Amino acid sequence: MKGTGDNVVTPQGNLSDEDFNPWLRVVDLIERAGSLLELDRGLIQRIVTPERVLEVAVPVRKDSGDIEVYTGWRIQHDTSRGPGKGGIRFHQSVNRDEIAALSADMSIKTAVVNIPYGGAKGGVKVDPTELSRSELERLTRRYAFDIAQFIGPDRDIPAPDINTDTQVMSWIMDTISMLRGHNSFGVVTGKPLAIGGTLGHAGATSVGVTICTLSTLRNLGEDPVGKRVVIQGYGKVGAPLVRLLTDRGMKVVGVADIKGAISVPGGIDPAILEQHFLDAHTVVGYPGADVVPAEKLFDIPSDVAIPAALGGVITEAVANSMAAKIVVEAANGPTTGEGSAVMKERNIIAVPDVLANSGGVVASYFEWAQDLQGFLWEPEVFARRLEQTMQSAFDHVWAKRLQWGVSFRDAAIAVGVERIAEATTLRGLFP
Ligand code: GLU
DSSP, rough: OOOOTTTTTTOOTTTTTTTTOOHHHHHHHHHHHHHTTTHHHHHHHHHOOEEEEEEEEEEEETTOOEEEEEEEEEEEOSSSSEEEEEEEEEEEEHHHHHHHHHHHHHHHHHHTTTTTTOOEEEEEEEOOGGGHHHHHHHHHHHHHTTTTTTTTTEEEEEEEOOOOOOHHHHHHHHHHHHHTTTGGGGGGOOOGGGOOOOOTTTTTTHHHHHHHHHHHHHTOOOOOOTEEEEEEEOOHHHHHHHHHHTTTTHHHHHHHHHHHEOOOOOOOHHHHHHHHHHSSSSSOTTTOOEEEEEGGGGGGSSSSSEEESSSSSHHHHHHOOOOOSSSEEEESBBBHHHHHHHHHHHEEEOOOOHHHHHHHHHHHHHHHHHHHHHHHHHHHHHHHHHHHHHHHHHHHHHHHHHHHHHHHHHHHHHHHHHHHHHHHHHHHHOO
């Protein structure tokens, strides 16, 4: 990991120089925002540098009786505006720099949508598809125990992310509740309804992405009806998006998952794809679709491209051959620095992740607020507040982009950094 100047230089062992390093990218983005806002160097350094980095060994007894030791992290990036907030991912490619970058993204994201949180992120380097359900439970509970002193409803509140779901959140909530000796529903969000969850959390990220997509088109003077979209990923975020965008008159002409990509120039029927996916566990084989190589998804003629899976996928080469003129970043960190430069040259607008996918953390905030109050909101109240929060964040960043004359991404980061800088300055420096 590397902060500003010669601060905190601890490179991650398994990243080579040629690899995309998301931490260096986020440092660059925050520093750029700091210059735009004319913040002093010490303040920028405080905002860039994570407050706490916890690395833990996660030993797990496998069903065979053997023991395997995994590595996990929880990083609290900034808590000047409220407790740390951010997901936990289980993936074989997780490393400290990635978690650090994602934790900084969360600080900015919660500031962009102006909810009273800081930013944090966690992860375990593991391929969960190789674990049985009971191994997954033991891994989750041991990791929750390992980070228990770090997290809590007024400290740091994890949530689902890649390969973690309501069940994983239930196990974490239960483990922490057992340790504390009382129920601690507010310690994680994204829980099932029966144990402190909220209606509306599932799909909230996709609702936010939809609002950002429609608002971008309208602000550019384009009618969303009939506009063609390609979506990379058919999981928690991508699958609801196919339906939400189609319901609003857009045509989803391409979808990819880890097994491949499909092209359907006439537009996908969400109900047929949902049924096909239930049966086949992949989008490949959707009736009448042309199969295209997954890496060619963004070449399919389209108006809007939505990466909704892993980070670092829009590289220089992908950006060079991309058909769409608008990218809405439903995934975290999908665009590399080089990809971003090519998009700028080619006048492709990117609605940045810290705005586009913030519906998820807004829903988490609503869940946590209900847990703390012990009072459940009506679904309409939840939906209305989610829409208002997303729309006003979008409108604010759009206005700032025009006022500052910078890219959408730079405007969003600067809006977030400005709010973090204000909180940091107001609080002063202890001691
Ligand atoms: N994992 C989601 C994100 O990256 C949600 C985080 C949260 O709700 O805390 O925004």
